[in-house]
Structures are given as C-alpha cells and as structure tokens.
Amino acid sequence: MNKRDAYIEIKQEQAIKDGVLCVCKQVTERKIRKVVREGRKRFISVKQATEAGSGCGLCQPIMQDIIDDELKK
Numbered sequence: 001m002n003k004r005d006a007y008i009e010i011k012q013e014q015a016i017k018d019g020v021l022c023v024c025k026q027v028t029e030r031k032i033r034k035v036v037r038e039g040r041k042r043f044i045s046v047k048q049a050t051e052a053g054s055g056c057g058l059c060q061p062i063m064q065d066i067i068d069d070e071l072k073k
C-alpha cells in the first residue's frame with residue numbers, strides 16, 4: 001500500500017469514529033443537523049453552510065436523508 005492509500009484509509013477510519021459524514025470535507029453529521037436546526041432547510045443551503053457534499057458527492061444522498069430526518073422533528 002502506498003502512502004496516499006494508507007492516509008485515505010486512516011482518514012476513513014477516523015471519520016467513522018468521529019461521526020464524519022462527508023469524508024472529503026470532514027463534516028460531521030452533528031454539524032449538518034445543527035445548520036438544519038438553525039434554519040437551513042434545503043440541501044443547497046446546507047451544502048453552502050458546511051461545504052459537505054462539495055467534493056466527490058458520494059455523501060449527498062445521506063446528507064439529504066439527514067436533512068429530511070431533522071426537518072421531521
């Protein structure tokens with residue numbers, strides 16, 4: 001394994017431990033829920049506020065689920 005792959009693997013393990021949802025931007029689920037509670041109800045505004053989802057984009061469907069879940073409360 002090269003250094004880059006080793007770094008990515010460590011980052012991903014850390015991300016799971018810390019509750020990081022968006023690995024690219026290191027944004028936690030807690031942070032996303034917080035901005036939704038503060039009034040950002042749309043995906044695009046959550047993305048702008050946190051930068052989550054603005055890298056590879058793989059976390060975007062999960063982000064939307066969390067936004068929907070938070071808005072149900």
Ligand code: FES
Nearest residue numbers: 022024055056057
């Ligand atoms: S994991 Fe969120 S943009 Fe890549």
